[in-house]
Amino acid sequence: NCVNKKMLCCICGSFGKRYAEVATANGKQVETLKVPLGEPMLPDLLDQKLSEIPDVEAVSITHNETSVGLLNPLAKLAEVVKSHGKLLLVDAVSSMGGTEIKVDRWGLDVCFSSSQKCFGVPPGLGVGSVSADALKKSETAENKGWYFDFKVWEKHQKKKGTPMTSVIPQIAGLNTILGMIEEKGGKEWFFDLYAERNRRIREGVQKLGLTMFPKSGYESPTVNCVNAPADVDGVAVYERMREEGFELAKGYGSVQNATFRIGNMGYIESETIDSMLDALGKVLVDLGWKV
Amino acid sequence: NCVNKKMLCCICGSFGKRYAEVATANGKQVETLKVPLGEPMLPDLLDQKLSEIPDVEAVSITHNETSVGLLNPLAKLAEVVKSHGKLLLVDAVSSMGGTEIKVDRWGLDVCFSSSQKCFGVPPGLGVGSVSADALKKSETAENKGWYFDFKVWEKHQKKKGTPMTSVIPQIAGLNTILGMIEEKGGKEWFFDLYAERNRRIREGVQKLGLTMFPKSGYESPTVNCVNAPADVDGVAVYERMREEGFELAKGYGSVQNATFRIGNMGYIESETIDSMLDALGKVLVDLGWKV
Numbered sequence: 001n002c003v004n005k006k007m008l009c010c011i012c013g014s015f016g017k018r019y020a021e022v023a024t025a026n027g028k029q030v031e032t033l034k035v036p037l038g039e040p041m042l043p044d045l046l047d048q049k050l051s052e053i054p055d056v057e058a059v060s061i062t063h064n065e066t067s068v069g070l071l072n073p074l075a076k077l078a079e080v081v082k083s084h085g086k087l088l089l090v091d092a093v094s095s096m097g098g099t100e101i102k103v104d105r106w107g108l109d110v111c112f113s114s115s116q117k118c119f120g121v122p123p124g125l126g127v128g129s130v131s132a133d134a135l136k137k138s139e140t141a142e143n144k145g146w147y148f149d150f151k152v153w154e155k156h157q158k159k160k161g162t163p164m165t166s167v168i169p170q171i172a173g174l175n176t177i178l179g180m181i182e183e184k185g186g187k188e189w190f191f192d193l194y195a196e197r198n199r200r201i202r203e204g205v206q207k208l209g210l211t212m213f214p215k216s217g218y219e220s221p222t223v224n225c226v227n228a229p230a231d232v233d234g235v236a237v238y239e240r241m242r243e244e245g246f247e248l249a250k251g252y253g254s255v256q257n258a259t260f261r262i263g264n265m266g267y268i269e270s271e272t273i274d275s276m277l278d279a280l281g282k283v284l285v286d287l288g289w290k291v
Numbered sequence: 292n293c294v295n296k297k298m299l300c301c302i303c304g305s306f307g308k309r310y311a312e313v314a315t316a317n318g319k320q321v322e323t324l325k326v327p328l329g330e331p332m333l334p335d336l337l338d339q340k341l342s343e344i345p346d347v348e349a350v351s352i353t354h355n356e357t358s359v360g361l362l363n364p365l366a367k368l369a370e371v372v373k374s375h376g377k378l379l380l381v382d383a384v385s386s387m388g389g390t391e392i393k394v395d396r397w398g399l400d401v402c403f404s405s406s407q408k409c410f411g412v413p414p415g416l417g418v419g420s421v422s423a424d425a426l427k428k429s430e431t432a433e434n435k436g437w438y439f440d441f442k443v444w445e446k447h448q449k450k451k452g453t454p455m456t457s458v459i460p461q462i463a464g465l466n467t468i469l470g471m472i473e474e475k476g477g478k479e480w481f482f483d484l485y486a487e488r489n490r491r492i493r494e495g496v497q498k499l500g501l502t503m504f505p506k507s508g509y510e511s512p513t514v515n516c517v518n519a520p521a522d523v524d525g526v527a528v529y530e531r532m533r534e535e536g537f538e539l540a541k542g543y544g545s546v547q548n549a550t551f552r553i554g555n556m557g558y559i560e561s562e563t564i565d566s567m568l569d570a571l572g573k574v575l576v577d578l579g580w581k582v
Contacts, residue, residue, distance in 0.1 A: 022436075
């Protein structure tokens, strides 16, 4: 919808890479800007890259790179993209709802997520916003298909409808959770809940003597990517924790064996976090870890 | 996935037209074969058209054209398509589950439906099959995007996974209904249920003195498109029936005011059909119909 020929995809991990694959599969010419795993995308680097390739039409950024538990400094990156006059396409799948995103103020042209991450609703529903600039670009964009064509959606939305039958149960679920959030104190309350839960997880992990994989200051508030101790396999930690009744996540891609991940999305009680941390300590010792 | 350049879309109504729009939006060169509303796509006509345009790579057919309540003679149409050596893409959205479809025997290369029609599960899940020939074509097909790329799906299915998070509640729902069907007597039992319910609806409609919109012999088993009597507006019938507590469907597209539709999908009791027919008789009289 927003690119005819060429775009830049920022890659900090597997989901940034996925974005580039999808863009390529849609016939776009894709430039990439990669940083080492665990490092954030920094504004200066992006600024420099955009100066080198002024002919890209849009930039994609993964706000929260789930594969390495890293939150990119989106506000500042957006400033850079806007200063170059490009459209900004944001994968906010695992951050929307879990941390502040100022779509309009930051100038995010496309910002999407889905029901099953921070909102904690079953999967199946995409949630997103499209700016006036992105809609305008969509008027002349080619080869955008039909199902996700912004102009087709706009037409039906004006009649308060959708182009195709909607995934109704998940829409009802999303309305329910949004209503609950509103009732409890609005988005600030929800963001605080995420922050508080994640502080509890991260402090517990650090108390066990473990370190985080992403660069300090860029840790994700919704998924914690933890370094497995030397001589302990990250996948084994995942599997043993599963036997204990806790569904963590395996490391992703090339850091699969070196890390494991602890998610913070959906409905979680503080007590569950504490029991999980207790179990984690025991599992690590079982796996031969010497503190 | 199945077309690089050119395809033929058979159009018997709004959903055949939609297929052509989607193909065009995906950058395909689309030839169309249209019949007047209410008429089926007949094998001889298709045979002739395919002889005229031998360079199309695939043919799309709407099995059950919901907009006019018409079931196309798919087995015979498939024979024609195969005799010309083309791939056959079937929109079976509103027929799969409601009537026999012999995917392999008829040679349907792509045959898809969705959860919310005959299966009676909430919307959100696409259901389909892809032939070996279609998969082979997909290897070299260009601009097929990523989300529906057959080869991407094949790769993940081999690992018993999916390329992206699945719409889990609807998958559970589909498994449940399929299990129920198996238990009650298999697909024959389910097809008989549809046939019996539809006989009840159609006989009732005819007993009221109404006629069907599609050509005799091609009426759909899952949605009945009924001619509104002279001087009665089809949309008014829909709206008055809604007030009576029965959700029929408006006519679709250019026959919106001349017809109304009675669906036969999902969970319906015989008693409900009978009360609906009673209400329909009264509503029509209220609307000024003189039998």
